[in-house]
Amino acid sequence: MSAEQLAGLSDLFVVAAVLLYVFAMVGFAIELAFGRARPDRIAGRPSDGVAESADQQVTVKEPVAVGAGAGSAGDVVTAAGPLVASGGGPVDPSEPGTGTAMAGKVALGLAWLGWAANLAAIVSRGLAVERWPWGNMYEFVVAISFAAVTAFLFTQLRHSVRFLGPFVMVTAALGLGLAVKVFYTSAGPVVPALDSYWIAIHVTAAIIASGLLTLAGVAGILYLVRGDGMSRLPSRDDLERVAHRAIVFAFPVWTFAVIAGALWADRAWGRYWGWDPKEIWSFITWVAYAAYLHARVTAGWRGRAATIVQLLAFGCLLFNLIGVNVFISGLHSYADV
Amino acid sequence: MSVQELEKEQAPKHVQLGLTGWLRWAWRTLTSMKTALILLFLLALGSVPGSLVPQRGVDPDKVALLYQQNPTLAEWYDRFQLFEVFSSTWYAAVYLLLFTSLIGCIIPRTATYLRELRRKPPAAPKNLSRLPHFASFESGLTASEAAWRLRKRRFRVVTGDGWVSAEKGYLRETGNLLFHIALLGILFSVGFGSLYGYRGNVLVVEGDGFANTVAAYDRFIPGNQVSAESLEPFSFQLSDLKVAYQLTGEKRGQALDYTARLKVNDHPGSPARDYDLKVNSPLEVDGTQLYLIGNGYAPVFKITDGKGQVAYEGPVPCLIEDKATMTSGCVVKVPDAQPSQLGFLLRFLPTSVPLTDGTYASAFPADVNPQVEILGAFSGDLGVNSGKPQSVYTLAEPEVLRKLKRLFMGSNTPKPLAVGQSVDLPDGLGKLEFTGVKKWITLQTSYDPGRMPALVAAGTAVIAIMLSLLIRRRRVFVRVKEGGTVDVGGLTRTEGNVAGFHEEFAEIVKVLSAGDKDVR
Ligand code: HEM
Numbered sequence: 001m002s003a004e005q006l007a008g009l010s011d012l013f014v015v016a017a018v019l020l021y022v023f024a025m026v027g028f029a030i031e032l033a034f035g036r037a038r039p040d041r042i043a044g045r046p047s048d049g050v051a052e053s054a055d056q057q058v059t060v061k062e063p064v065a066v067g068a069g070a071g072s073a074g075d076v077v078t079a080a081g082p083l084v085a086s087g088g089g090p091v092d093p094s095e096p097g098t099g100t101a102m103a104g105k106v107a108l109g110l111a112w113l114g115w116a117a118n119l120a121a122i123v124s125r126g127l128a129v130e131r132w133p134w135g136n137m138y139e140f141v142v143a144i145s146f147a148a149v150t151a152f153l154f155t156q157l158r159h160s161v162r163f164l165g166p167f168v169m170v171t172a173a174l175g176l177g178l179a180v181k182v183f184y185t186s187a188g189p190v191v192p193a194l195d196s197y198w199i200a201i202h203v204t205a206a207i208i209a210s211g212l213l214t215l216a217g218v219a220g221i222l223y224l225v226r227g228d229g230m231s232r233l234p235s236r237d238d239l240e241r242v243a244h245r246a247i248v249f250a251f252p253v254w255t256f257a258v259i260a261g262a263l264w265a266d267r268a269w270g271r272y273w274g275w276d277p278k279e280i281w282s283f284i285t286w287v288a289y290a291a292y293l294h295a296r297v298t299a300g301w302r303g304r305a306a307t308i309v310q311l312l313a314f315g316c317l318l319f320n321l322i323g324v325n326v327f328i329s330g331l332h333s334y335a336d337v
Numbered sequence: 338m339s340v341q342e343l344e345k346e347q348a349p350k351h352v353q354l355g356l357t358g359w360l361r362w363a364w365r366t367l368t369s370m371k372t373a374l375i376l377l378f379l380l381a382l383g384s385v386p387g388s389l390v391p392q393r394g395v396d397p398d399k400v401a402l403l404y405q406q407n408p409t410l411a412e413w414y415d416r417f418q419l420f421e422v423f424s425s426t427w428y429a430a431v432y433l434l435l436f437t438s439l440i441g442c443i444i445p446r447t448a449t450y451l452r453e454l455r456r457k458p459p460a461a462p463k464n465l466s467r468l469p470h471f472a473s474f475e476s477g478l479t480a481s482e483a484a485w486r487l488r489k490r491r492f493r494v495v496t497g498d499g500w501v502s503a504e505k506g507y508l509r510e511t512g513n514l515l516f517h518i519a520l521l522g523i524l525f526s527v528g529f530g531s532l533y534g535y536r537g538n539v540l541v542v543e544g545d546g547f548a549n550t551v552a553a554y555d556r557f558i559p560g561n562q563v564s565a566e567s568l569e570p571f572s573f574q575l576s577d578l579k580v581a582y583q584l585t586g587e588k589r590g591q592a593l594d595y596t597a598r599l600k601v602n603d604h605p606g607s608p609a610r611d612y613d614l615k616v617n618s619p620l621e622v623d624g625t626q627l628y629l630i631g632n633g634y635a636p637v638f639k640i641t642d643g644k645g646q647v648a649y650e651g652p653v654p655c656l657i658e659d660k661a662t663m664t665s666g667c668v669v670k671v672p673d674a675q676p677s678q679l680g681f682l683l684r685f686l687p688t689s690v691p692l693t694d695g696t697y698a699s700a701f702p703a704d705v706n707p708q709v710e711i712l713g714a715f716s717g718d719l720g721v722n723s724g725k726p727q728s729v730y731t732l733a734e735p736e737v738l739r740k741l742k743r744l745f746m747g748s749n750t751p752k753p754l755a756v757g758q759s760v761d762l763p764d765g766l767g768k769l770e771f772t773g774v775k776k777w778i779t780l781q782t783s784y785d786p787g788r789m790p791a792l793v794a795a796g797t798a799v800i801a802i803m804l805s806l807l808i809r810r811r812r813v814f815v816r817v818k819e820g821g822t823v824d825v826g827g828l829t830r831t832e833g834n835v836a837g838f839h840e841e842f843a844e845i846v847k848v849l850s851a852g853d854k855d856v857r
């Protein structure tokens with residue numbers, strides 16, 4: 001296949017991914033809309049956990065896990081303490097009707113198909129241009145949408161987070177749509193400064209972190225949107241936990257991405273840190289997420305305040321990704337927008 | 338007693354804190370988590386103007402432009418040091434406070450941590466079923482056997498009468514402390530580098546050379562502790578610069594590769610070696626880095642004056658006006674010309690093509706059909722010897738320019754010159770000949786003794802933050818009751834990242850409950 005054909009194929013895959021994400025979103029939304037409403041906190045469960053009781057909140061996700069795990073060793077476990085007692089949990093938003101559960105399952109399948117199309121778009125683009133396919137804004141946004149969906153689907157493999165489905169799907173579809181409509185750049189080579197193996201290291205890390213942080217951002221917004229009391233949305237504790245998990249993984253990756261960027265700058269521009277606008281905003285984003293991690297362990301800041309800090313940090317991330325490329329010129333102005 | 342007197346009496350006495358009391362209070366406030374949080378916010382917030390207001394160190398031209406366009410605003414910016422945010426007093430105040438707070442945080446925590454390291458896990462609670470994780474099974478397991486199996490899983494273990502208490506995950510706190518210490522390391526490395534390092538920029542034309550001395554630089558930014566003698570005495574000659582461009586497709590004209598071929602002498606007298614300097618692959622000479630950061634054209638001119646003497650001959654570096662086509666603007670000053678000085682404003686077109694309206698433009702960035710367009714030629718006193726600082730990229734100040742005599746104007750400007758062509762100036766004032774095309778490169782040298790320590794500290798920070806965030810501190814207790822019932826309880830000691838512990842707990846229960854032979 002020629003490079004042009006591959007590039008054309010990649011464009012088609014992006015469109016396919018957008019459609020599949022939209023369909024998946026509808027399925028997830030049906031499941032959520034007709035599922036059971038839940039109280040803000042499950043009775044008997046402590047609120048914003050004190051250190052010692054925190055794991056209780058996670059274990060309820062899979063109330064029978066301990067029994068199941070030990071079952072293979074000969075069914076010797078007889079009690080699971082408070083684990084079962086506090087039951088309920090965020091687990092499955094669709095316990096009541098099988099129809100809604102079906103919608104959720106179909107949606108999940110569609111999401112995986114969309115994910116595959118998104119991946120195919122990235123790979124064929126990479127083959128078409130014979131380099132890492134994140135050399136400009138368009139490719140970067142396509143890759144971040146992919147990373148966000150990957151973070152969601154892979155989390156879903158181990159913990160039920162289907163409640164995030166509609167929101168992750170709409171975010172990814174919007175991201176891809178934005179990439180196609182606003183940032184589209186036809187396949188081609190990059191400028192010499194970008195022609196380095198560092199793009200594989202630095203930008204890949206940034207993409208992975210951004211994908212995870214997007215997941216956290218979605219959970220954070222839901223946290224604020226969700227009122228007290230009954231709601232079809234999962235409890236705030238669950239939302240905050242998903243966000244925290246994602247950030248805990250993303251923060252070291254982001255730290256690494258910033259440092260790899262500094263190493264690259266040291267190769268390309270003759271200094272490892274020069275307060276270029278992109279560097280400034282990466283730093284601001286990093287400090288803001290560090291502030292979130294601190295806020296979570298500071299008395300009086302847990303819960304809502306920490307979530308707001310998290311969303312501010314997410315805003316910094318988005319501004320760095322889009323705002324800096326569009327509004328501010330600097331050494332990083334390769335974005336081709 | 339009046340009511341007022343009564344109130345006075347009952348009002349709390351103003352507590353005399355005394356100096357030490359105040360100091361203690363200040364220190365405690367400074368090192369509290371809330372203060373750290375606020376200082377982190379301030380650090381983030383304080384960085385924002387650094388990206389919105391042009392910075393002197395990054396973009397001095399934009400700062401100058403702002404002074405021209407809006408002097409009042411520029412002065413206000415300057416008053417708040419907004420043109421150099423990252424070296425401003427207020428920014429330094431924020432990060433110094435933050436790092437003081439950090440030190441105040443690290444020291445007591447390290448002390449606690451060292452004590453914790455030596456302390457044994459606490460005795461097992463009486464009733465394990467109250468713990469967040471609990472399991473119970475019948476088996477012949479003894480406490481010492483349980484302790485052994487837990488030890489094998491790298492738990493720190495204490496045993497008592499029929500109970501075992503085990504703890505694991507101390508690396509979490511190690512990671513956290515190390516991370517914060519590494520941040521200090523980064524700060525110190527950066528500070529050290531900016532005191533003892535330097536940066537310099539220089540423009541070199543093909544065929545010319547450069548020797549690393551302060552005087553040879555166009556711009557030199559030394560650290561406070563750098564002396565002129567400390568510069569590494571290397572030198573080089575620029576043989577040529579090769580630029581590859583995309584020839585077809587939508588990205589036609591985009592640069593693909595720059596290669597500057599150098600002959601480098603690492604020390605005076607040492608044999609020359611060849612080096613291909615490229616973007617992303619700097620030349621290193623004994624810790625000093627040399628980077629290729631820009632390039633452009635330097636057309637070569639030969640200018641003969643009114644007396645028939647060659648008043649100037651050589652390349653003239655031109656400033657790029659349009660990056661996509663490398664259309665460049667050139668200024669040629671000839672103060673040695675007789676009887677009067679000459680000056681030229683020229684435009685260099687690397688691939689010149691005529692347009693339908695009779696003008697010319699460049700169609701491609703490579704020098705396929707290089708031509709020079711004369712925009713203006715002047716004679717008279719250029720003011721070069723006035724003692725005022727002059728830029729090589731502007732012909733003269735507007736007031737000087739107005740007094741010059743215009744030799745070519747508007748419609749009587751000659752057609753663009755190709756290589757080898759020349760034009761006679763009116764009134765027998767001389768001749769301008771376009772004899773060839775060279776390229777120039779801009780280089781940056783930098784010497785930063787802090788970069789390796791900074792790298793080590795940063796690498797440590799990444800690894801440490803992973804330990805800190807991904808490891809959980811957890812405890813497992815075992816009680817062997819009479820009749821062979823074994824209770825196992827578990828908990829994690831850190832909030833948040835506890836997911837996965839119940840799998841681990843189940844695994845531990847499995848190992849403990851397994852028969853004698855089945856221990857992995
Ligand atoms: C230079 C600025 C600082 C940065 C970038 C920073 C960053 C971080 C990060 C990313 C974490 C998360 C690690 C974790 O949760 O285990 C953390 C934890 C922590 N930081 Fe900082 N920190 C800074 C300054 C401080 C200061 C000044 C203090 C003391 C007041 C402090 C005290 C702590 C404590 C106690 C934790 C542990 C929280 C926990 O147990 O989860 N940090 N810091």
